[in-house]
Amino acid sequence: MSPFPTDLPALTGGTLDSSQFKGRAVLVVNVASRCGLTPQYEGLELLQRRFADRGFTVLGVPCNQFADQESGSADEIAEFCSATYGTSFPMTDKLEVNGQRQHPLYQSLTATPDAAGAAGEVQWNFEKFLVTPTGEVAGRFRSTVTPESDELVSAIEAVLP
């Protein structure tokens, strides 16, 4: 069952077309514009360009629950991503990934353990969840696992349709 709700809000307004995730591998990443890990955007965009034609997409999820590092408006976030990193992957509107107002997308994702067996809360910005084309969560990678790491790239290649 797909973790992607049909009413996922888009950063640019309206809702994201959930059919764009159907049958594709999706790397869901909670992002922030003012974090020491923000340069990971560059690696995420490289993954998007490398694998998009093979049935893969990154999905960026802006979140301001980590030290107020994503405090800008939707327009400011979109402009930052586009102008600084030339991102081409879809982005949701700002979501809460932890806590009592946790978005349903993350209620599903955070049940998945990481490589050390730890499930539960997202620990920090740029945590990554890999969803298979059939909607299963195949892997969880903490913030310090970079987009270009062998660990993550191998996992993506293993689930491409």
Place this chain on the structure above:
Amino acid sequence: MSAVSDARTVKAAEVQLGDRIRARGLELTVTRIDQAFLGRDNMLAFVEDSEVQWLKVPALLDLDVEVVSGDSAGPAVA
């Protein structure tokens, strides 16, 4: 007339659960303290997990943190 706060400054490592703090420009009530933030032994992270907000703020152990005692900003006096 000026407001006088009875806030005090402590090191991050001295903050206790339940403290209302100001750190890195943010204010939160600490409901959990995570040690070794992102595997760094010299850092911790304050978490407020409440009806009001879920917010995580990391800090070096020796960061100066303002602890707000009493009713947040403390009593205003003439």
